Amino acid sequence: xxxxxxxxxxxxxxxxxxxxxxxxxxxxxxxxxxxxxxxxxxxxxxxxxxxxxxxxxxxxx
Numbered sequence: 001x002x003x004x005x006x007x008x009x010x011x012x013x014x015x016x017x018x019x020x021x022x023x024x025x026x027x028x029x030x031x032x033x034x035x036x037x038x039x040x041x042x043x044x045x046x047x048x049x050x051x052x053x054x055x056x057x058x059x060x061x
Contacts, residue, residue: 004012012020017037024031034042 006012006022008022008025010022014020018040019035021033021035022030023033036042
């Protein structure tokens with residue numbers, strides 16, 4: 001895992017077309033913005049497993 005430090009307003013670029021921006025910093029929470037193409041899904045971790053399980057059920061796995 002790559003761990004980076006960023007300040008408010010700074011960005012991280014992933015590949016050629018994904019940008020992660022630090023939008024807000026509070027005491028124990030940060031807010032980030034993610035710019036990605038529409039064909040690349042972006043999920044919070046707690047939602048991604050549910051979606052994966054649902055997709056597997058639809059596929060009959």
